[in-house]
Amino acid sequence: MRNSNAVIGGGTSGVGLETARLLLREGVAAVVLIGRNPDKGAAAAAALNAEGHAGVASFRSVDLCDPAAVAPAIAAIEDEIGPIDIAISAANSNGVPKLFHLLDPATIVAQLNEQALPALLLSGAVLPGMRQRRRGAIILVASDAARVPTPGESVIGAGMAAITRFATTLAMEAKRDGIRVNAVTPSLIADTQSYDRIMEDPFAAKLFQRAEKAASLGLTRPEDIAPTLVFLASPAAARLTGQVISVNGGISAA
Numbered sequence: 001m002r003n004s005n006a007v008i009g010g011g012t013s014g015v016g017l018e019t020a021r022l023l024l025r026e027g028v029a030a031v032v033l034i035g036r037n038p039d040k041g042a043a044a045a046a047a048l049n050a051e052g053h054a055g056v057a058s059f060r061s062v063d064l065c066d067p068a069a070v071a072p073a074i075a076a077i078e079d080e081i082g083p084i085d086i087a088i089s090a091a092n093s094n095g096v097p098k099l100f101h102l103l104d105p106a107t108i109v110a111q112l113n114e115q116a117l118p119a120l121l122l123s124g125a126v127l128p129g130m131r132q133r134r135r136g137a138i139i140l141v142a143s144d145a146a147r148v149p150t151p152g153e154s155v156i157g158a159g160m161a162a163i164t165r166f167a168t169t170l171a172m173e174a175k176r177d178g179i180r181v182n183a184v185t186p187s188l189i190a191d192t193q194s195y196d197r198i199m200e201d202p203f204a205a206k207l208f209q210r211a212e213k214a215a216s217l218g219l220t221r222p223e224d225i226a227p228t229l230v231f232l233a234s235p236a237a238a239r240l241t242g243q244v245i246s247v248n249g250g251i252s253a254a
Contacts, residue, residue, distance in 0.1 A: 002027035010091030018222035024053035064118035074125035083123030097152030115159025187248035215249035
């Protein structure tokens with residue numbers, strides 16, 4: 001993994017940022033954080049660079065839900081840092097659990113797009129270069145909502161299930177080109193913006209307080225999940241593809 005280049009969608013906070021930190025510790029040459037907020041992104045990259053890693057972190061502002069924006073952004077990144085060897089989608093939506101009959105059609109469409117499109121569009125943008133070089137690792141962060149039916153997560157679950165099925169199917173398509181594709185499905189993640197947003201919503205908070213009690217091994221934090229992503233990106237996982245790995249502290253056995 002040393003001297004590799006990585007891009008991380010949703011890399012400016014939470015799991016994405018912690019994964020960038022671990023990749024730099026492992027000797028990755030360049031990590032590009034992708035997000036929407038330039039100030040937040042610049043601060044995240046600066047914080048990583050201040051840690052003294054040999055590799056370099058940078059930020060690029062991209063809307064990963066915009067089909068017209070993602071591929072040109074990846075092309076520009078490769079012009080700057082060279083071939084992308086590792087692509088990670090850890091982008092998260094702003095949605096909170098809500099019963100389906102309370103959602104209007106516009107919200108349904110927006111939630112599905114925010115959940116699924118970043119993973120699919122980022123993968124599609126890096127795939128041509130990886131296929132040409134016959135190597136690469138793609139890791140997509142989804143959620144246990146893809147695997148465990150939970151009231152209030154009908155649309156969230158649908159979007160997350162789209163990511164996991166996409167990952168396993170793309171793995172079968174891309175393996176002949178030397179590309180590995182895997183997914184990681186956390187549940188509730190403490191010390192993240194999504195956790196704070198969920199706990200501020202009465203319905204969602206009640207729902208996930210029960211889930212938190214089920215985490216007998218402890219509620220996960222970004223530093224609990226990032227090592228799994230780094231492993232999947234590493235040569236140690238060279239024979240591992242098409243897998244969906246749940247890191248959830250024991251909330252479920254999915």
